[in-house]
Amino acid sequence: MSLQDKLDELGWLGFLRCSFSRLKLRALRLVFRFDPWHADAPCACRPYKQIVADSIGQLVPRGVVEIGCGLGDIGHLLRERDVAYIGLDAEAAVIAAGRYLRRGLDLRQGSFEHLGDAGADANVLLLLNWPHGLASSELATLANGVPAGFDYLVVDLIRQDAPALGFTHRHTVTQLRQDGLQASLLTLVERIDPVRDLAILKYERALHPSLR
Ligand SMILES: C[S@@+](CC[C@H](N)C(=O)[O-])C[C@H]1O[C@@H](n2cnc3c(N)ncnc32)[C@H](O)[C@@H]1O
Numbered sequence: 001m002s003l004q005d006k007l008d009e010l011g012w013l014g015f016l017r018c019s020f021s022r023l024k025l026r027a028l029r030l031v032f033r034f035d036p037w038h039a040d041a042p043c044a045c046r047p048y049k050q051i052v053a054d055s056i057g058q059l060v061p062r063g064v065v066e067i068g069c070g071l072g073d074i075g076h077l078l079r080e081r082d083v084a085y086i087g088l089d090a091e092a093a094v095i096a097a098g099r100y101l102r103r104g105l106d107l108r109q110g111s112f113e114h115l116g117d118a119g120a121d122a123n124v125l126l127l128l129n130w131p132h133g134l135a136s137s138e139l140a141t142l143a144n145g146v147p148a149g150f151d152y153l154v155v156d157l158i159r160q161d162a163p164a165l166g167f168t169h170r171h172t173v174t175q176l177r178q179d180g181l182q183a184s185l186l187t188l189v190e191r192i193d194p195v196r197d198l199a200i201l202k203y204e205r206a207l208h209p210s211l212r
Pocket residue numbers: 037041067068069070071072073074088089090091094110111112127128129130
């Protein structure tokens with residue numbers, strides 16, 4: 001995205017906030033050594049994170065677990081909305097930095113295999129900004145494997161018309177369902193940023209307890 005595009009998207013004040021956040025996170029990265037993506041993508045630079053938090057808030061969830069939570073940006077925004085949240089991430093360094101940055105937010109190193117412990121009271125699973133690295137069948141299988149208490153799956157989908165920016169897969173709900181995903185589309189929030197939509201899906205086993 002060009003500088004002009006970013007200015008158009010954020011405005012001057014937003015652009016300054018974004019630049020300041022990036023500087024702060026780049027300094028934090030010198031200590032914690034987390035993946036550079038996180039220093040480049042704070043909430044101030046990615047306004048769609050607010051849309052994700054608002055959309056989840058509208059579900060009035062019992063609790064949210066995010067897998068691949070990074071620094072816990074969405075957890076931070078959900079905490080402002082009084083929504084219970086646990087963030088899991090495979091990368092130890094980003095979890096350490098997130099705990100430092102977001103004191104008191106429940107961030108843990110882990111992944112799908114830890115959902116049983118982490119998600120006991122939660123009913124929303126969030127996957128944001130990384131599922132495009134998975135093949136559709138892989139994503140469907142992982143999403144199906146979550147404990148029965150989860151009612152909703154929230155996931156970003158790279159748009160078919162998005163420019164080629166290194167996204168390996170561009171999932172559609174139709175394809176995910178053909179690959180066996182046991183969840184149906186509740187809401188598609190289109191174009192939360194220039195390259196992605198946000199899909200809010202309801203697990204079908206929540207509708208059909210016999211499938212649990
Ligand atoms: C691009 S970042 C997105 C962070 C956060 N969701 C956000 O949007 O700000 C992707 C994160 O997902 C984590 N991740 C990728 N695959 C994962 C998996 N299978 N289990 C747990 N974490 C994973 C990576 O370690 C990385 O921190």
